[in-house]
Amino acid sequence: MSVKVIYEKCIGCSVCKDVCPFDAIDIIDNKAVITDKCTACGVCIEKCPIDAIGKEESEIQGISIDDYKGVWVFAEQREGKLLNVSIELLGEGRKIADQLNTNLTAVLLGYNIEDLTDRLIKYGADDVLYVDNRLLEYYTTGGYAKVICDLITDRKPEILLIGATNIGRDLGPRISSRIHTGLTADCTRLDVDLDNRRLMQTRPAFGGNLMATIICPKHRPQMATVRPGVMEKAKFDKTREGKIEKIIPYLTESDIKAKVIEYVKGGKAEVQLEEASIIVSGGRGLGSPEGFKLIEKLAKKLGGVVGASRATVDAGWIDQAHQVGQTGKTVRPDLYIACGISGAIQHLAGMRESKCIVAINKDKNAPIFEVADYGIVGDIYEILPELLIGLENMGEILEKAEVCE
Ligand SMILES: Cc1cc2nc3c(=O)[nH]c(=O)nc-3n(C[C@H](O)[C@H](O)[C@H](O)COP(=O)(O)OP(=O)(O)OC[C@H]3O[C@@H](n4cnc5c(N)ncnc54)[C@H](O)[C@@H]3O)c2cc1C
Incomplete structure (x- = not known):
């Protein structure tokens, strides 16, 4: 859902600007203008005295949920090594894809890491989208988000799962906000409602005192980050075969706002609890x-x-x-x-x-x-x-x- 001003009605009274908790409304030429800071919280809609602000539903924007098919897993790797959480997500993604009778696709971004593609198939993916580019060698929010958003716009997956790692927690919100869909962070359980193909995304809420199940009924893809270590790892099946597609992305240095000058490993060893045996x-x-x-x-x-x-x-x-x-x-x-x-x-x-x-x-x-x-x-x-x-x-x-x- 996004928020829109009905300009024929708006009188520029500033009530919406005053109540907006995110400072996301400007008054220009006596009309309210919603800026990029808007989170669609809806406070302005509630408070507008003349009903000049309303919701803009995805259907109005022309999104047809039925066009979206397939389950995608972001296959996170560091220095060419697949993270355990990626293998866990392939296990969970495989179950969901089978329930929905659709394909499981692993999305792998990096540079010169072809050898991982076959492993993703052996761990349960039907196909792999391998995006190879020197600019993707190290993770950057801008580069990775651009490539994945382009792929989503082009191919329309119905579900996208990302590990709730430091990278995943940075990447997930950026993608969901650009694509205008929801994201449930830090899920500990995923199920599918087969009646309507909805992903039931469960996560602890209110400081862990209750478990909340969240759905994303009107937007696609349905996006969730999943905590490492929660799901069972997929089994490696050396007989599995699948399709590997190498993609050359439309990506230039200007798409990446943060420049990686040097890659320095933290002096203090990071605690890798989820990866430890x-x-x-x-x-x-x-x-x-x-x-x-x-x-x-x-x-x-x-x-x-x-x-x-x-x-x-x-x-x-x-x-x-x-x-x-x-x-x-x-x-x-x-x-x-x-x-x-x-x-x-x-x-x-x-x-x-x-x-x-x-x-x-x-x-x-x-x-x-x-x-x-x-x-x-x-x-x-x-x-x-x-x-x-x-x-x-x-x-x-x-x-x-x-x-x-
Ligand atoms: C919303 C919420 C979220 C929470 N999240 C977490 C969480 O993520 N992780 C977590 O751990 N807790 C969490 N807790 C806290 C949890 O409820 C417990 O309070 C906590 O796990 C207790 O830690 P403990 O077992 O070290 O201490 P205690 O419960 O005090 O247990 C100490 C144990 O040590 C034994 N002991 C004492 N001396 C010795 C000795 N010399 N030799 C051998 N045994 C000895 C005692 O018999 C006792 O069983 C959460 C609580 C809430 C309300």
């Missing part, structure tokens, strides 16, 4: 921030990363980037070790899909044991040092075994 998490049971040193030691020994409960983040013991749970990250590692974490429902929401859960807690009735594959009842400060010694010894035994060979 081993996570060792600490909870309030650690008693103090120093406890995380032990957690870090174990994580390092196992080649994993450090997670945390919200209680420890709220206490300022560790950065929020480590938080697992409903309002933190959703993870699915092969091994999740919960140390001194009670297992509150909001924590479980972020890690219960882990392949193997080990819980260490001194309270044998702690709810974490209900989801744990292995439980150790005891004090973390007695168990973790023992575990570290055990791993040390095991390392030595393995080293000796190698020498013997």
Whole structure:
């Protein structure tokens, strides 16, 4: 929906300008003019004393929803490596496409990364739109948004899924605003209403206190970003075949407002919880921030990363980037070790899909044991040092075994 002024009626009284919360209305030549800042919130429509402002529905603009077909997944890659969330979205996209009896298309942007196209097919895409250009080597909002918007306008997909990564959270809103469609950010569940082909997009709302299901009935494509780690990864099927289309985009340097001068990796290693196959998490049971040193030691020994409960983040013991749970990250590692974490429902929401859960807690009735594959009842400060010694010894035994060979 967008907002339009009915100029025959408008008397330039400025009521709309005064009430607009986004400062999106100017009065020019005694008429209200809606500017780019408009979010279509509708306050001006409500307050106009002479009904001179109204809604402009997509049908009026000539959008025919039936023209839009197919499910698209934005295949995010960094330095030629496909992100796990892209593989998760292909799994989910495949299910949705099968339900809607339509094609699943992976949209891949980059430079000299042809080798990824076949992998996208093997992970479930029917076809791949591969846009190859030197200007797409590194992500820029302007470049990527332009290319994807052009593709959408040209080919009209009915659904577009994007990972809720830093890039996806930047790209999704830019595309939806240019294309004039809705976007549900940070979805944790997707379903389809087969009666009307609507995508039911579910995400936590009001600080995680309730789950809201959102639809986009009048605009296309229906766009959602999906949290990494929430959906199951697609299976790799080496027998799958599909169509790969290489596209040369209409893209010039002037389309990209921000220029990439240099690509510098952050000095402080980013916490890659969603990508980790081993996570060792600490909870309030650690008693103090120093406890995380032990957690870090174990994580390092196992080649994993450090997670945390919200209680420890709220206490300022560790950065929020480590938080697992409903309002933190959703993870699915092969091994999740919960140390001194009670297992509150909001924590479980972020890690219960882990392949193997080990819980260490001194309270044998702690709810974490209900989801744990292995439980150790005891004090973390007695168990973790023992575990570290055990791993040390095991390392030595393995080293000796190698020498013997
Ligand atoms: C809207 C909302 C969203 C939320 N989102 C999240 C979220 O994303 N992630 C999240 O984690 N929480 C979240 N929470 C908070 C959640 O409800 C819990 O408060 C939190 O998970 C508790 O953290 P904890 O398990 O570390 O602490 P506690 O519940 O206090 O548990 C500490 C545990 O440590 C054990 N323990 C104590 N000492 C030792 C010891 N020496 N050795 C072994 N065990 C010991 C205790 O027996 C206890 O089970 C959310 C809450 C709300 C309302």
